[in-house]
Amino acid sequence: MALRPAAVDLLELSPDFVRDPYPVYAALRERGPVHHVRTPDGEHMWLVVGHEACRTAFTDPRLSRDWRRSGDVGQIINAEQDHPALAHMLMSDPPDHTRLRRLVAREFTPRRIEALAPRIQQITDELLDAMEADGDRRGDLVEAFAFPLPMTVICELLGVPALDREAFRGWSNEMVARTSAEAEARAYEEMPRYLGGLIDAKRAEPGDDLLSAMIHAVDEGGDRLSPAELVGMCVLLLIAGHETTVNMIGNGMRALFAHPGQLADLRADLGLLDGAIEEMLRYDGPVETCTERLALEDVEMGGTVIPKGSAVLIAMADADRDPARFEDPDRFDIRRDARGHIAFGHGLHYCLGAPLARMEGRIALRSLLERFPDLEGDADAARLSWVPGMLIRGVRELPVRW
Numbered sequence: 033m034a035l036r037p038a039a040v041d042l043l044e045l046s047p048d049f050v051r052d053p054y055p056v057y058a059a060l061r062e063r064g065p066v067h068h069v070r071t072p073d074g075e076h077m078w079l080v081v082g083h084e085a086c087r088t089a090f091t092d093p094r095l096s097r098d099w100r101r102s103g104d105v106g107q108i109i110n111a112e113q114d115h116p117a118l119a120h121m122l123m124s125d126p127p128d129h130t131r132l133r134r135l136v137a138r139e140f141t142p143r144r145i146e147a148l149a150p151r152i153q154q155i156t157d158e159l160l161d162a163m164e165a166d167g168d169r170r171g172d173l174v175e176a177f178a179f180p181l182p183m184t185v186i187c188e189l190l191g192v193p194a195l196d197r198e199a200f201r202g203w204s205n206e207m208v209a210r211t212s213a214e215a216e217a218r219a220y221e222e223m224p225r226y227l228g229g230l231i232d233a234k235r236a237e238p239g240d241d242l243l244s245a246m247i248h249a250v251d252e253g254g255d256r257l258s259p260a261e262l263v264g265m266c267v268l269l270l271i272a273g274h275e276t277t278v279n280m281i282g283n284g285m286r287a288l289f290a291h292p293g294q295l296a297d298l299r300a301d302l303g304l305l306d307g308a309i310e311e312m313l314r315y316d317g318p319v320e321t322c323t324e325r326l327a328l329e330d331v332e333m334g335g336t337v338i339p340k341g342s343a344v345l346i347a348m349a350d351a352d353r354d355p356a357r358f359e360d361p362d363r364f365d366i367r368r369d370a371r372g373h374i375a376f377g378h379g380l381h382y383c384l385g386a387p388l389a390r391m392e393g394r395i396a397l398r399s400l401l402e403r404f405p406d407l408e409g410d411a412d413a414a415r416l417s418w419v420p421g422m423l424i425r426g427v428r429e430l431p432v433r434w
Contacts, residue, residue: 041070050418053320054362057081057350065334071422077324077345078338083358083374085333086351090378095325095344097381098125103326108343110213111220116228117207119264122272122323122381129380135249135257136265137384139242145387148185152395155184160403163434170410173430177400178281179274182392186273190266191234191241196226204271209421227266231259242269269385276376277389279318279419279426281396284309286430287316289409291364298366299401308366309393310373314352315364317375320425321345348374349425404434 042049045056050072060067065085068078080089089095099105100123105113121132159177179201187197199222205211206219231247238244246265250256257265288295298304325344330337338344352373353361376383383389400407410431417428 039068039070039076043070043072050420051416053349053422054353057347058353061350061354064336066336066338071345073421075343077343078327079321079345079347080333081347081350083351083354083356083372086346086348086374087378089325089333089344089346090322090374090381092331093125094328094331096125096328097123097323097325098128099123099324099326102328103341108324109220110210110216114260115220115224116260116263117220117224117267119258119260120268121265122268123264126380131255132257132261132265133384135255136246136269138249139245140384140388142387145391148189148388149391149395151188152181152185152392153399155181156395156399160399164403170431170433173285173432174278174282174427175429177396178278178285178430181281181396182274182277182389185277185388185392186270189242189273190269191239191243192230192270199226200270204275207267207271208275208424209419211420223267224263227263228259231262231266272383273385273388275424276318276383276385277392277396279424280309280313280389280393282426282430283316283318284312284393284397285400285432286409286427287312287364294364294366299405302398302401304366305394305398307368307370309390309397310370311364311366311368312393313375314358314368314370314373316425317349317352317373318425319375319377319423320349321347321422322377322381323423345422348377407432407434409433 040060042053042056045059046052049056060079061081065082066078066080068076071077080086096102099108100113100118105111105115105118109118111118121129121136124132159180163171163176183197183201187194187200192200203219203223206216207223210216231243234241234244235247238248243266246257246262288298298308322345325346327338327340327342327344329340352358352375355361357372358368358370376386376389410433416430419426419428
């Protein structure tokens with residue numbers, strides 16, 4: 033008979049869970065693929081661990097992303113049910129998801145992504161120039177490089193004015209890792225209001241940017257994004273368009289600093305870079321768990337029942353450390369064949385911007401290592417400030433010397 037177990041407190045399993053969740057996930061995986069847990073935020077969730085179970089959960093239609101139609105949005109976000117910031121493809125199931133993704137996918141073709149490379153290189157070089165001009169030769173790699181690079185790229189791509197980017201940083205931080213319910217609610221109020229004004233301006237005077245293209249995008253059947261969907265897609269693209277890359281760069285550099293032999297090998301042969309980026313994504317990817325799924329009915333997995341109406345997290349971080357899929361998974365090895373990781377998700381909601389994130393990562397890391405051959409970490413990892421919660425995996429700052 034399937035069981036409905038009591039909740040396991042993740043912080044009781046390890047007070048160090050936020051900094052290093054991997055041992056906790058491994059211990060849970062040994063017991064089975066599904067667990068009722070209490071998160072560090074005090075929320076009760078159902079957690080799926082293990083590579084095969086996570087891949088299965090990603091494609092199970094009984095685990096929905098459409099909280100607006102099928103659940104209570106307030107169960108996972110401090111926002112109203114019909115909030116326009118939630119009117120995007122990550123909060124929908126087919127056929128709505130299919131329609132929304134189709135309307136924006138044309139802006140993310142390989143040719144269009146590759147055309148961004150020269151500008152990404154230019155932004156990268158300007159940021160490294162500013163670092164090099166600092167006579168102290170030490171600073172915060174997140175603040176100086178890992179954050180402004182992808183934020184500048186996605187804001188330019190969408191057409192968001194430069195002066196508004198710091199406000200977006202604050203809103204994004206609250207939406208992915210809230211500091212309080214009040215601050216989260218404020219972000220959900222202020223960001224869509226700003227975007228509504230920007231959309232009106234772009235509608236009146238279109239530019240050569242993604243937002244203008246989305247406003248005027250019409251498919252073969254005459255379908256187009258509604259006003260709420262335009263706001264929702266902007267929110268999604270701005271947040272997903274920088275959070276993943278910020279933490280891919282930060283986590284990747286932390287892994288290299290912690291494994292100086294691997295760092296030396298990469299410096300000696302930058303031909304290893306593509307494989308190194310995939311290993312960085314597998315070993316300590318930027319997204320720890322998926323955004324919450326909703327169980328549309330009682331769902332049995334591995335002998336455990338996830339009750340109807342429950343919020344479900346898929347532990348992508350654990351899937352990519354599963355020894356059933358990757359040999360010696362806790363070993364960081366830039367020569368490993370890391371294909372098969374699910375750092376960008378799996379199935380319908382696989383990250384549309386993954387090619388852009390990979391290209392930004394390649395340009396950023398190659399340029400950083402070439403410009404600063406003596407770059408090294410400048411702090412004990414245990415003292416770093418970590419992004420709270422279980423969605424984003426990364427640090428708020430990364431002190432370095434160069």
